[in-house]
Amino acid sequence: SVFGAGYGENTTVKGDTHVNIAFTGTAINDSEIDEAVATSTDEEEHTYKLFKSNQTIMDIIGGVIGCAITVVMTPFVALAIKLDSKGPVFFKQKRTGYKGEPFTLLKFRSMKVNADADRVMATRDDPRKTKFGDFLRRTSIDELPQFINVLRGDMSIIGPRPHMEMDTKRYTQLVDEFMVRHAVKPGLSGWAQVNGCRGEHKELRDMEDRVRKD
DSSP, X not given: OOOXXXXXXXXXXXXXXXXXXXXXXXXXXHHHHHHHHHTSOHHHHHHHHHHHHXXXXXXXXXXXXXXXXXXXXXXXXXXXXXXXXXXXXXXXXXEEOGGGOEEXXXXXXXXXXXXXXXXXXXXXXXTTBOHHHHHHHHHTGGXXXXXXXXXXXXXXXXXXXXXXXXXXHHHHHHSTTGGGGGGSOOEEEOHHHHTTOOSOOOSHHHHHHHHHHO
């Protein structure tokens, strides 16, 4: 692929070509991506451009349809959230996005308001979940507001799921090639999710498997 280098690596193999590129820290510079594209073969560059144009079209169409569904469902979901627990309808959290830049991710609130929201990852039997929130999470309805993120340009329909900033800083140091996943926009869903890598990651190997599939 065009983007093949990992955190802390200086050289990686892309097809039959070596690309000198290093994704360091928790951000990716434009020059690093430009260099990867510039040193790719004509076929790879054409494939990349085709992917980007198709992705943009899909994001616009999918984002509009998704936002329309969200608008219709919001009054009913909001009423249920308010009746179930005190707090806002929407949950907002900083996540790591394209090129390692932070953005504000939107969700329907599925947990009680708590001080650990940005520090402690949600688990399957998390005691912070509300009764209606458990339903929202099991059905993924809580993710619907992220279609707004798609139209804003923060996310794509398909791509690696964005992590909390705290997790990005942690796993950048622990998982090889972790920052490669930020060379594309994060998505509502991706290859890792449809292959079972979703929800909590209890062990380091869980995150390593997720990154490989991303």
